[in-house]
Amino acid sequence: MNNNRNVLIYGASGYTGKLVAESLAKRNIPFYMVGRNQAKLEAARNIVEQRHGAPIDAKIVVSSNATAELLPLFEQVDVVINVSGPFMQLGWPIVEACLQANCHYLDTTGEQDWTIAIQEKYGQVFAEKNLLLCPANSYMWAAGALASEVVLETEGIDSLDIVYQVDNALPSQASTKSFLRMQGNPDSQYYLEQGEYKAWQHDKAFTVVVPYRSQPLLALSWGGACEPVWFKMDDRVRNCRVLTAFGDEIVNHVINVIKEYSEKSQGMTVEQKEQLTNEIGDDMTTSEPPKDDRDLHHTVIVCRGQGRQVTKTFELSLCAPYTWTGEICAESAQRILNGQLKAVGFQSAAKAFGHHELLQTFHELGFTSLPH
Incomplete structure (x- = not known):
């Protein structure tokens, strides 16, 4: 596997996964597109390349969401972006694999109960390993x-x-x-x-x-x-x-x-x-x-x-x-790879990367307003 491919999208064939992939490609970040269906992943990559207007540096890997199956793959990357929901139904093995493989974990959940549950179970242990646990990065x-x-x-x-x-x-x-x-x-x-x-x-x-x-x-x-x-x-x-x-x-x-x-x-x-x-x-x-x-x-x-x-x-x-969700996931991954992470453990994106820094970036990209 390519040692420079340090970001992984789990659930990459879905609607949000394609948006995250497109935003990573815009930043020239190589990544893995991971999911349970080869044909759907290939179709998703084709759509992303059409939107991007050029080939993307994405490697497809088929995997279930079982921790044991994910672990060898997660050990090759620094950042996992989980976009496979409902998260309370599907997300537990992915967080566990991130912890065991020493990966920073981002997801795009909107589920409050999932956010509370992973804070209670994993917040402290992620902090102890100097890892970010950032749900609802969306x-x-x-x-x-x-x-x-x-x-x-x-x-x-x-x-x-x-x-x-x-x-x-x-x-x-x-x-x-x-x-x-x-x-x-x-x-x-x-x-x-x-x-x-x-x-x-x-x-x-x-x-x-x-x-x-x-x-x-x-x-x-x-x-x-x-x-x-x-x-x-x-x-x-x-x-x-x-x-x-x-x-x-x-x-x-x-x-x-x-x-x-x-x-x-x-x-x-x-x-x-x-x-x-x-x-x-x-x-x-x-x-x-x-x-x-x-x-x-x-x-x-x-x-x-x-x-x-x-x-x-x-x-x-x-x-x-929704496009902005892809952007904030890609921007967060890029900041982690660049050593710009401000806080570890269970954190919002605002705390993990700085609210002024993120607002300024997304204003320049044409997505958000700035404080007066």
Whole structure:
């Protein structure tokens, strides 16, 4: 194997995997494309090369997600980017293989319960080995962490209220399955209140107001988000809530789906419930969406901060959020390879690489706004 090939994408044939591969290719970073199906991986590489407009330095390897099978491959790389979800169903062997092989671990999860679970099991041991454990290194929920760090620069802020507002939402199949399995759970979608987790009402739409729109919007807890998890271990923050508004029509449809799911899932085991949300997700998103567009797919993450005597608001504008997910994964890998990692163990991208550094880079690339 090529010793200079230090980055690996697991689940590379999927929607997000192709975006990560394209962003790595743009940075001239050689990488492995790993998954369970040779034909799908080859087709994915062809699509990435078409988008990139040139051959890419990517080697295909077929592997299951069994730790023993992954370990010899992971031992050849420094960074693993896991894009194979739902993560609570598929991700455990991949994190374990990273730990045993001394690899930095990044993933693109949106699953709050997965983020909490790997923090509890692996956060300390990754830190002891000087390795990064960075879940949700993606639009959801790294963008909110970046916006929050800007707000927290104002001394005295101890409470964060975050809204993701999304135009022309374009969820992939894996994302739909991941969020449905969380949104359907009545007991484990958390916000942070006085330093403790509190559960959202899972089958309710909330009304939010964003400063640049003339009408209020409907929003969902959408799994709870990962910002409350990162800030639970941050002495600056006592309260943190995150809601997502991606169109009233979609929100109302999801609420109806969740209510139907709640009725159907009565008496089911956890495994049966997860199978049901997978089936519902397949029905809701029947094919892979096209790559998102910077002029069509806009989002703003509004972070409001409050303290005893101070308030602060930052509106982080961001375009093509799925493409940006590929970009932040590739940028993170590049910074690790360049020795620019700022913090190890369980960290958000904002803490691992610096929020100002990332915002400046993505502003220059045409994706994000900068703080005023």
